[in-house]
Amino acid sequence: MKALISRETGGPETLEFGELPDAKPGKGEILIDVKVCSINFPDTLIIEDKYQMKPPRPFAPGSEVAGTVAQLGEAVEGFAVGDRVITGTGFGGLAEQAIGRAANCYKLPEKFRFAEGASLLMTYGTSIHALQDRGHIEAGDEVLVLGAAGGVGISGVELAKAFGARVVAGVSSEEKADMARVAGADEVVIYGRAPFDKDASKALATAFKDACDKDGYDIVYDIVGGDYSEPAVRAIGWEGRFLVTGFPAGIAKLPLNLTLLKSCDVCGVFWGAFAAREPERNRANVEKLFELWDAGKIAPPVSESYAFENAAEAIRKIGAREAVGKLVVTVSE
Incomplete structure (x- = not known):
């Protein structure tokens, strides 16, 4: 063949x-x-x-x-x-x-x-597992999605909106910002290309915080990693959930004192292993995706x-x- x-x-x-x-x-x-x-x-x-x-x-x-x-x-x-x-x-x-x-x-x-x-499957399957199983998303949550214009990012935006959250999308260009808005993002933060020095990292954290309607995000869905992760953690709210999902920008190094100050959870998201280890739970998630797709809430x-x-x-x-x-x-x- x-x-x-x-x-x-x-x-x-x-x-x-x-x-x-x-x-x-x-x-x-x-x-x-x-x-x-x-x-x-x-x-x-x-x-x-x-x-x-x-x-x-x-x-x-x-x-x-x-x-x-x-x-x-x-x-x-x-x-x-x-x-x-x-x-x-x-x-x-x-x-x-x-x-x-x-x-x-x-x-x-x-x-x-x-x-x-x-x-x-891979994009929406990852995102429903991340937001629902690992992030315990609820209606009214504030969600920051990094890398929000890629396949996984768009699925994260759409699903977070379907679950009743307010969504801020982090993207790297105006073209990608338009894609995130079409997917349903309520607010968009356009960031530059890493690496970031200390001042640039602090400025990005401030931009994330300014886009949030609450005193920090309930969930940060990090599909990017690298120098983007620390500013996002700095913008997380009390007892927020930081979802570690991918590293196209490199593996992040986080100051763990931030997790103490925020009393936040850092949660790994490995959808492939989840699907293999818990096929029935994964199948239930996929069936839910088909329902949301049929209802026009995701596409x-x-x-x-x-x-x-x-x-x-x-x-x-x-x-x-x-x-x-x-x-x-x-x-x-």
Whole structure:
């Protein structure tokens, strides 16, 4: 089968098109004819051997797909050949066929496009787990979302609004600010590029505080890390929840005295491990996402679609933090 292949450690420039052996589903697995594969930040890490998962080479990156069921493995129930499905694959999605665990496959209603379906699980799955399970969000909360114009960030804005929160979006450009406003952000803070010196860090903390309607945020949803994290912690409220979710700007170093002064919680958000360890809770979360989607309260934002042969450019753009919204690759029509 045709695939975008990682044969050596490196960036998107090392990826090449070629042939991989046809996939076969094992027990509890489903073989999927891939229609669309969405691009996520882990795709930029896995090809550089910087992700928790390190598949043996050669392999195809691509961690989330939508398509149709081609073949059922042993002991799979509830699905039939031809069903429209979405799933997270970890890797292997940028290929004509991919394997999904049946426990992590979901039927995609006809009313939703494959591109939208391929953009749901990793972003909105992460955000509902972060805000609901780790952040214990409630109506009336004040939420700061960093990196609010990327796929995960937009899902965080939309879900926080759906849960009844007031949302402040942190973004790096006016173009991204417009995207965050469309997603429902009540206020936007545009920040510069790190690294920050002490004065710049203090100024950003002040900007975050000034955008807040309360005496600090109930939840900070940090998808960015790096020098952006400390100013956000300084803007958190008493007994707030700081959700550690991603590090495209680097791994942050926090002065732990701030957590004492704020009496706040620092919570890790590892959706992939949660989904593997607690599949029933994760499935309940996904079902809730489908309900919110059907009600029009969330809408996966597909901003750019790439041809299969240009998939490496989509991965490059995500890694360079140039993406606004969600990028997807059309593997087959």
